[in-house]
Amino acid sequence: MIMFTLSEYHLNKKEEFREFAGKELDLGDHFPRENLQKAAQKGYLGLPIPKEWGGQGEDFLTYILFIEEISRVCSSTGVIIAVHTSVGTFPMLYYGTDQQKSRYLPGLAGGELLGAFALTEAGAGSDAAALSTTATTVDGGYCLNGCKLFITSGGEADIFTVFATVDRSRGVKGITAFLLEKGMPGLTSGHPEKKMGLNRSKTTELRMEDLFVPAANRLGKEGDGFQIAMSLLDGGRIGIAAQGLGLAQAGLDFSTAYLKEGEVSGRKTEQSVSFALADVATGLEAARLLVYRAAAVKDSGMRCSKEASMAKLFATDTAMATATRCMDLCGLSTALIDHPLNRFFCDAKATQIYEGSNQIQRIVIARELLRS
Numbered sequence: 001m002i003m004f005t006l007s008e009y010h011l012n013k014k015e016e017f018r019e020f021a022g023k024e025l026d027l028g029d030h031f032p033r034e035n036l037q038k039a040a041q042k043g044y045l046g047l048p049i050p051k052e053w054g055g056q057g058e059d060f061l062t063y064i065l066f067i068e069e070i071s072r073v074c075s076s077t078g079v080i081i082a083v084h085t086s087v088g089t090f091p092m093l094y095y096g097t098d099q100q101k102s103r104y105l106p107g108l109a110g111g112e113l114l115g116a117f118a119l120t121e122a123g124a125g126s127d128a129a130a131l132s133t134t135a136t137t138v139d140g141g142y143c144l145n146g147c148k149l150f151i152t153s154g155g156e157a158d159i160f161t162v163f164a165t166v167d168r169s170r171g172v173k174g175i176t177a178f179l180l181e182k183g184m185p186g187l188t189s190g191h192p193e194k195k196m197g198l199n200r201s202k203t204t205e206l207r208m209e210d211l212f213v214p215a216a217n218r219l220g221k222e223g224d225g226f227q228i229a230m231s232l233l234d235g236g237r238i239g240i241a242a243q244g245l246g247l248a249q250a251g252l253d254f255s256t257a258y259l260k261e262g263e264v265s266g267r268k269t270e271q272s273v274s275f276a277l278a279d280v281a282t283g284l285e286a287a288r289l290l291v292y293r294a295a296a297v298k299d300s301g302m303r304c305s306k307e308a309s310m311a312k313l314f315a316t317d318t319a320m321a322t323a324t325r326c327m328d329l330c331g332l333s334t335a336l337i338d339h340p341l342n343r344f345f346c347d348a349k350a351t352q353i354y355e356g357s358n359q360i361q362r363i364v365i366a367r368e369l370l371r372s
C-alpha cells in the first residue's frame with residue numbers, strides 16, 4: 001500500500017504550474033493554440049516523457065499536478081494536454097519501435113506535434129471491443145475503413161493512435177493499433193461537435209476511407225491493440241481525475257471568494273452555507289488524495305487499474321457535485337451561460353463520461369476486487 005504526502009519537490013512544482021496557469025493561460029472561445037504553445041515553450045507538453053526522447057523526464061505525479069493546475073484555469077486546455085500526453089504520446093513511448101519513437105516522440109514531447117487517440121465508434125463506446133473499423137492487409141501495409149466519434153482534437157491533432165480490427169471473427173484478438181498522420185490521403189475530420197462544455201476542445205468524427213497505412217505505422221503486433229488501449233487508459237484516467245480536481249478547486253475558489261465579499265458576506269455565517277462549503281472542501285481533499293495516490297502507484301511501476309478507476313470515478317463525481325453545490329451557494333446569476341460556475345458545471349459533466357464512463361470505472365474496480 002502506497003501512503004501519500006507531496007514532497008517538497010512536488011509542492012514546488014505545483015506552485016510553478018499554478019503560477020504559469022494563472023499568468024499565461026487565456027480564456028477565449030477558440031481552440032487554445034496559444035496556451036499550448038506557451039506550455040510547449042516551458043517543456044510542459046512532454047513532462048513525463050524521458051529526456052532522451054525530448055521530454056522533461058518528470059514522474060507521472062508531476063504531470064498530474066500540471067493537469068490539475070491548468071484545468072483549474074482552462075479545463076479545455078487541460079483535457080487537450082491530458083489526451084495529448086497520456087493516450088496521445090505514451091502509445092509510442094510504451095509500445096513503439098525505435099523508428100516510431102524517433103519519428104514521433106521528440107515532436108510530441110516538444111509540442112511541435114499534437115497527439116490524439118481514436119477508439120470510440122457508434123456502438124463501440126463503453127464496449128470498445130465491438131469496434132468495426134477494419135484494417136485489411138494490402139501490399140506494404142494496411143487499408144483502413146471506418147469512422148471514429150467524439151475524438152478530442154480531431155481536426156487539430158497531427159498524430160492519431162487509432163484502433164481497427166484485422167479480423168472481426170477474432171474478437172478483441174483482432175484489434176490492432178495504428179499511428180496515423182494528419183494529411184494521409186483518406187483521413188478526414190468532421191465538424192466540431194456542439195457540446196455543452198469544454199467548448200475550446202474540438203471534438204470531431206475521424207473518418208478513414210481506403211486509407212493506406214504503411215506496415216511501419218502499425219503499433220505493436222497484430223491483435224495487441226485492445227491490450228494497448230486498455231493499458232493506456234489507466235494513465236489517461238488519472239489525468240482526467242486531475243482535470244476533475246482542477247475544476248472542483250476552481251468552483252471552491254470562486255464560491256469562497258464570492259461568499260467573503262460585499263453584500264453577501266452576511267451569508268457566510270449561515271450554517272447551511274458553512275456546512276455546504278465544508279462538505280465541498282472535504283470531498284475535494286479526499287479526491288486529491290485518491291488522485292495523487294493513483295499517480296504514485298503508477299510511478300512505482302505497480303499495476304494501477306483499480307487506483308486509476310477509483311481516482312477517476314471519485315474526482316470527476318466530486319467535480320460535478322462541487323459545481324452543482326457551488327451554483328446553489330452563489331445564486332441566480334450562476335444560471336447565466338457566461339458565469340464561471342456555469343462553465344465549471346458544463347465542463348465537469350464530460351469528465352464523468354470520457355476515458356470510460358463512471359459506470360465503467362465501477363465495473364473495473366469491482367473486477368479488480370474480485371480477481372483471484
Ligand SMILES: Cc1cc2nc3c(=O)[nH]c(=O)nc-3n(C[C@H](O)[C@H](O)[C@H](O)COP(=O)(O)OP(=O)(O)OC[C@H]3O[C@@H](n4cnc5c(N)ncnc54)[C@H](O)[C@@H]3O)c2cc1C
Pocket residue numbers: 083117118119120123124125126127149150151152153195198203350353354355356357358359360363
Ligand atoms: C467531450 C468528449 C471527448 C471524448 N474524446 C474521446 C477521444 O479523444 N477518443 C475516444 O476514443 N473517445 C472519446 N470520447 C468518447 C468517450 O470515451 C465515450 O463517450 C465513452 O466511452 C462512453 O461511450 P458512449 O458514449 O458510446 O456510451 P455507451 O457506451 O453507449 O454508454 C451509454 C451509457 O450506458 C452506460 N453503460 C454502458 N455499458 C455499461 C455497463 N456494462 N454497465 C453499466 N452501465 C453501462 C454508460 O456508462 C453510459 O452511461 C469522448 C467523449 C466526450 C463526451
